Amino acid sequence: MRKIAVAMAKGGVGKTTTAVNLAFGLSQLGHRVLLVDCDTQGQTSKFLGVNPKYGLYEFVTGRDKNGEYISRKDIIHPTRKNLWLIAGGIGLVELKNWLGEQPRDIRQTVLGNALLPKKGTLDYLIFDCAPGWDVLSVNILMAVDEVLCPVALQGPSLEGLKTFFGYLLSAQKLNSDLQLKYILPTMFDTRTRQSFEILKQLQKMFKRQICDPIHYNVRLSEAPSQGKTIFEYRSQAIGAEGYRKLIRRVDGDDDRKQ
Numbered sequence: 001m002r003k004i005a006v007a008m009a010k011g012g013v014g015k016t017t018t019a020v021n022l023a024f025g026l027s028q029l030g031h032r033v034l035l036v037d038c039d040t041q042g043q044t045s046k047f048l049g050v051n052p053k054y055g056l057y058e059f060v061t062g063r064d065k066n067g068e069y070i071s072r073k074d075i076i077h078p079t080r081k082n083l084w085l086i087a088g089g090i091g092l093v094e095l096k097n098w099l100g101e102q103p104r105d106i107r108q109t110v111l112g113n114a115l116l117p118k119k120g121t122l123d124y125l126i127f128d129c130a131p132g133w134d135v136l137s138v139n140i141l142m143a144v145d146e147v148l149c150p151v152a153l154q155g156p157s158l159e160g161l162k163t164f165f166g167y168l169l170s171a172q173k174l175n176s177d178l179q180l181k182y183i184l185p186t187m188f189d190t191r192t193r194q195s196f197e198i199l200k201q202l203q204k205m206f207k208r209q210i211c212d213p214i215h216y217n218v219r220l221s222e223a224p225s226q227g228k229t230i231f232e233y234r235s236q237a238i239g240a241e242g243y244r245k246l247i248r249r250v251d252g253d254d255d256r257k258q
């Protein structure tokens with residue numbers, strides 16, 4: 001099972017867009033994919049057009065807010081063929097409090113351990129992360145081996161990357177398997193010089209990790225309001241083409257094929 005965190009210290013850079021479209025694309029190739037929404041904003045459900053009753057709080061604690069036992073099969077929400085979701089949302093605030101109350105020696109690995117039984121039944125576990133750094137982010141970086149980092153080709157995006165590297169370094173001290181596997185340039189606007197300049201810098205800095213950029217594409221911003229992935233909404237859009245390339249690359253790195 002491959003475990004990938006889609007993470008970056010900044011919001012609005014395309015993390016959720018990437019996590020959702022990557023997860024869907026891999027599921028379409030026949031892989032069994034579980035997407036985990038780790039953001040209190042809970043956008044992943046909206047992007048997929050679903051409204052699960054339970055989410056990550058119930059999954060990790062095993063109970064609902066009233067203390068009633070909840071079965072995991074009622075929490076893992078089927079969204080498409082081969083694609084399941086554990087929802088995020090405001091309940092994650094309580095999850096973070098709960099994690100903070102766990103004994104120090106197990107606090108950072110609770111999430112990974114809760115997801116361990118999924119080994120063997122799944123091909124991909126993909127985490128859609130929140131921008132900040134807290135007990136939940138640490139848990140995610142303890143639970144994965146690979147990080148995919150979307151970087152917007154606009155604004156002060158390299159600053160966000162620097163902050164994120166700080167997070168990553170602290171996490172790598174605790175999880176030696178953790179590697180920055182992909183840098184995905186997003187919001188590539190061919191009309192602006194800034195886009196090309198940031199892209200060039202990224203290509204120089206991350207020769208191995210750099211992926212083909214995802215263009216700025218209004219279709220990508222419209223798809224979530226229809227509860228659809230870009231492939232279901234406009235499969236010919238340039239945004240769909242970009243994500244198709246990413247999916248091919250991630251799938252091509254699958255050890256099981258080599």
Ligand SMILES: Nc1ncnc2c1ncn2[C@@H]1O[C@H](COP(=O)(O)OP(=O)(O)O)[C@@H](O)[C@H]1O
Nearest residue numbers: 011012013014015016017187215216217220221
């Ligand atoms: N390549 C893109 N072109 C145009 N709009 C995009 C693109 N990627 C994402 N968006 C839109 O930008 C906003 C932020 O994207 P999102 O994936 O939610 O970022 P994050 O999860 O990092 O906060 C959303 O409204 C999304 O639909």
Ligand SMILES: [Mg+2]
Nearest residue numbers: 015016039043
């Ligand atoms: Mg998001």
